Amino acid sequence: MSIVTPDIVRPDRAIIEGLRTIGSATAAGELYKLGIKNPHMAGLTTWNKEQSVVGPALTLQWMPKREDMTANHEYADTELQLHRHAMYHTQPGDIIVVDARGDLSAGVFGEMMLTYFKGRGGIGVVIDGCVRDWPHVEPLGLGMWMRGVTPNHGWQHTIMPFAVNVPIACAGVLVMPGDIIIADNDGAIVVPVKLAPELIKKAQEKNEWEEFTRLKLATGGDLRKYYPLNAEAEAEYTAWLAEQKASASPQPAATRPRKRTKKAE
Amino acid sequence: MSIVTPDIVRPDRAIIEGLRTIGSATAAGELYKLGIKNPHMAGLTTWNKEQSVVGPALTLQWMPKREDMTANHEYADTELQLHRHAMYHTQPGDIIVVDARGDLSAGVFGEMMLTYFKGRGGIGVVIDGCVRDWPHVEPLGLGMWMRGVTPNHGWQHTIMPFAVNVPIACAGVLVMPGDIIIADNDGAIVVPVKLAPELIKKAQEKNEWEEFTRLKLATGGDLRKYYPLNAEAEAEYTAWLAEQKASASPQPAATRPRKRTKKAE
Amino acid sequence: MSIVTPDIVRPDRAIIEGLRTIGSATAAGELYKLGIKNPHMAGLTTWNKEQSVVGPALTLQWMPKREDMTANHEYADTELQLHRHAMYHTQPGDIIVVDARGDLSAGVFGEMMLTYFKGRGGIGVVIDGCVRDWPHVEPLGLGMWMRGVTPNHGWQHTIMPFAVNVPIACAGVLVMPGDIIIADNDGAIVVPVKLAPELIKKAQEKNEWEEFTRLKLATGGDLRKYYPLNAEAEAEYTAWLAEQKASASPQPAATRPRKRTKKAE
Amino acid sequence: MSIVTPDIVRPDRAIIEGLRTIGSATAAGELYKLGIKNPHMAGLTTWNKEQSVVGPALTLQWMPKREDMTANHEYADTELQLHRHAMYHTQPGDIIVVDARGDLSAGVFGEMMLTYFKGRGGIGVVIDGCVRDWPHVEPLGLGMWMRGVTPNHGWQHTIMPFAVNVPIACAGVLVMPGDIIIADNDGAIVVPVKLAPELIKKAQEKNEWEEFTRLKLATGGDLRKYYPLNAEAEAEYTAWLAEQKASASPQPAATRPRKRTKKAE
Amino acid sequence: MSIVTPDIVRPDRAIIEGLRTIGSATAAGELYKLGIKNPHMAGLTTWNKEQSVVGPALTLQWMPKREDMTANHEYADTELQLHRHAMYHTQPGDIIVVDARGDLSAGVFGEMMLTYFKGRGGIGVVIDGCVRDWPHVEPLGLGMWMRGVTPNHGWQHTIMPFAVNVPIACAGVLVMPGDIIIADNDGAIVVPVKLAPELIKKAQEKNEWEEFTRLKLATGGDLRKYYPLNAEAEAEYTAWLAEQKASASPQPAATRPRKRTKKAE
């Protein structure tokens, strides 16, 4: 028997690049305006801090273990293990998203699988569940969002790998194969691929006065005046902006990691 | 329409200062002796390690979202957003305590709100829920105790800000506006403001033999002998104390961050 | 009244040494082959990263508080507190495992108890619950796996220490007094003491080609070819091995912390 | 000290009467069209089957117990017990809605309180929690929706009555004092009082063909044809209707308890 | 757009008939011997007591609501609602099994859908979630196993119908389209269709002495002697059996509803 699983359709590189300048918080806020109430896979936290990734989702579905479905625990033929098949589709920039049913006793991937994933150019791992071999997985430096880690392997106890690149529910959010994931220290969200161009456009209407506001608030300025700017603050801002330009150094002054956009807090 | 929310009555500065030398563990133990079974907002963990704060509680209550209560999602007028009003009351040394119903999909404050809070002198944030913008909030260096972080904004999904400086239940503990919060790496507790003077008094009956006990236990001394001191250990302690004084340097030897008091472990 | 609690039977030192070279992930995988489905105390996480311990389990059982069982809250006589009695049995290399019923509001040990535990040679603490005094406990450098920390003491609210060195359920796993605990960054597992010799034997059939596989996967090699090795890869491996030996430096090249064994991921 | 708690504003009797012909399922469906996503206090089930009530909400809030707030456990003066004060406001047709924090160990009312409530004309009790004395409360025949029953009294363990006729969250739904509750075998929902007139209007656009559809579906008719009616089915319906009228008996044929309205299933 | 969903392959009628004489408890015990650890959809309870059904599973999968997937909330075209499509496949004797994600605020079917289901010969409904319209659904007399009831319709709040006759996880158990469901007052279990013939065979090795054992135990007989029968009890049984036959009336003495088989309790 030979198992064949579908690949995903990856979005244009430009889409990924366009989203790379937007953090998950800005994206979630803009998606809300586009009608998406909850893109956040809540409960999954970053395990390699400061990793920030954007890429298309390979998906892997785990199901409650059923002993008559032998494909998944037939050690004699590793080719029958479906979590390996998810990995075979890896291309540079891919993110693998796994519905492991929130299980804290099943390590859905271990060191070897993730070494291979990284070797193939994979950049992020989002699991409603755990990995194992954390002492050896952590140094790989992949972006990882999950519930925890465990020494158990994946189908040791109550779940088993079941399907590759099918729609999944991951931490309460529907993820379609090929949807785009944005993940950073705030968590991991899904961007429905059709909404990505509009999201990029909206997020680029960036809030130029935001740095001014931040400076003012940080020194005790009134929230009502500076966020958003009222008429008086607009005038101050215009003056400040002129002053900034006058004294600008020729080097780029980029001191913050991301282009910032207006968010409804 | 103009929203007016009540301010809190802040305790005497001396009360806050008196509590500042007591950690949350000592305070919880003493409160127990004063009749309070559970002052700990369990499940909330520190997100900026080594922060340790004491101050009065501004409170903010979130409720399940109800679409007919428009005040909270009327973006046209940010003045109708009640989480902003909680912020307006900030004075130096204040701690904001939020019942966000344990929600992991709602970021009750973001970078701008917390920049303002810090700019006004706020020192601590205790949330039965999450903030958003963590990549930019973390560097503010506020003391923060909460369940997690999320990229979603606060009323994106299932809850909404509802009332300011009313009694709230935060992580299973009743917090009255103006109660005192003590929070450190052990977690955040509430000190009913009326009990604070008695608590300070009790906690100052400090356990002078505790450093001696620690030294003995650390080198294999018998728990039954040294904690608490039995008669034999008392004699050893007296001798040790004399020796300490004889060899004492003129400078204060304060090597531990806090005055320590006896605790029932 | 004098309380006498049983001690545990400790396994041969050789058993402990034999297990020390095996991580929790390898051990869990081998235990699965020996019939144990779930040795992992899921939900408990390491609080002192990079600690890795192996040792016999002292056990301590907490029960729901019942006010007529006075032994545990009779402050006048600390000798009636059963969590102290668990500590009295500490010998060098011991690990204490505590069923604290998953409680997040009870600190089952504090600084003094754990200072004593360390002073007596204890190396690890596994709690389905919390400790208190974390600001002072963390520096002790013990291996610690637990659900959280709290400023409350242990029987302040809803549970009380109840029995020493009896069978307990810790985080969903049965632990018999004297069973062996292996704990590291992946979590804490129980090794039934009778299975330890067989486990050591199996884990020593080490997978000599694993380093070769890792190198290949890390640089994009095909998972199907290199994990496990197919015929073609076996040939490559033989050649690589010969090359390695030819160029070997006289110094040991041990760059990884643990002897690695084959795992079914 | 004398405790004074606010009464509620009760809606016009006509509003209540208008809603009485609408079941909770129809009302929830119509509220959805009016923008309310979730009016259902999920998890609360009927304990006196076949009771069906509509009326204004008295509200009672319980909070986590705090031993320094003595009003609630001062037995000497029952007038300080706030759950009694909620009862004092009872008028004929009232429903009391209680946020008891989902507690399964606190009986928020017992036989005497509920006998009084019934004696005053109260008709329904909705509790995110329990009552006690069920053997004697059940025979009172009140409509009751709750999580369970318990022999404990209300503030025996971890919660205490705290406030009367304030906004509460009951089983995940915001209930304002004076909002209207509709409760039957499907569960209990809240109708924001301002939306009630519109809800009544919409629900009265009743679906006259529904009985015809039911007959057809019950005998194997095609869902696609009869629900909703397609053109062919419309013609059948017109014929059926004519036939019905021709053979109609002079007595009203009302065989179903409620006027039925169109629902989006 | 036209939606086409796959039908299921139904097992031979003889298989269903063979299973009809076996209760869920006997079947679960025999499945355990065939290797299936947990066939029980735990947490779902019978809502129409005394119903007992056996039949093939139509499956329906609900997913977390995502507002960009419009098919499910496009009221203009009910043909895009996938829960209707599941119903279209109904044949006499079918059971519909629904993964509604344990949601207590979504009524996945209402009166009209279930009237149609019954009209088409459907016999059972198993839902990890709720139905609505219970006052009108209960009288239909279908076998129903579920978590609860709600007045809300299905996609009012957080989930939406997503796929028909795909593998689903229902209450922690994998159900393949066409698997056989056995459900009675003990709950609902899944019988993997391939295991059904063996299960029938095993369950028919009926335990003829069981009635004798029951009589003995009911009157104080020793469990060690009569369950299972020891040598002495075997002799008593033989004598009893002879006596029974001697006095047997010509009418069948079938006093119990089901052929009973040996179970390991």
Added chain:
Amino acid sequence: MSIVTPDIVRPDRAIIEGLRTIGSATAAGELYKLGIKNPHMAGLTTWNKEQSVVGPALTLQWMPKREDMTANHEYADTELQLHRHAMYHTQPGDIIVVDARGDLSAGVFGEMMLTYFKGRGGIGVVIDGCVRDWPHVEPLGLGMWMRGVTPNHGWQHTIMPFAVNVPIACAGVLVMPGDIIIADNDGAIVVPVKLAPELIKKAQEKNEWEEFTRLKLATGGDLRKYYPLNAEAEAEYTAWLAEQKASASPQPAATRPRKRTKKAE
């Protein structure tokens, strides 16, 4: 190997008789006054309504399944199954209390075990978990308080019977072997055997005016006046009492099932 498990010490028959006239609600209220905060095994509900039992507790502890502990799944020798041993101790009037860890997939007893239990005079079953064979267990008519029912047998999935007549935690309450259980439609509570005499005494100080109060409240009397009686109401009561006696029939007028005692609601 022969397994010997301890029996319990049963209280004097007079104690049981004395408690039989007190419902669980009155007993819980009185225990609270004696210092016991929470005697109620919350979450367990009656499955045979109107059963009301009082008796000593046999206890049975289940533990997480561990495959190396063979005693519990050795079918060849049923004598190694510990749940049978709990049953062997049954005497008339006994109640068996089981910590089955809240498991909804394990039926800790089935028809045969419970037939034997009833045959031996057992009267009640309290389980933090489930039984199986409910279609045949229900007709036995035992008092049963539990979380649910399941067709699975007890150690089919994740737990196993472990110890007999040891202290257990059942639904959050400590139960010692031989403690007394009172269970009725309100639920099941534990009475520490030492507190039973005092409890009986207190509960007998019966509230003679309670029937008068009930009559008054049921007809709209003021709660403040009649519960408890104020001076004016006392006078009314005295008059009413005199009138009652004057018109009393010679037969006892006991119309309520239980002697009633004053309860703090």
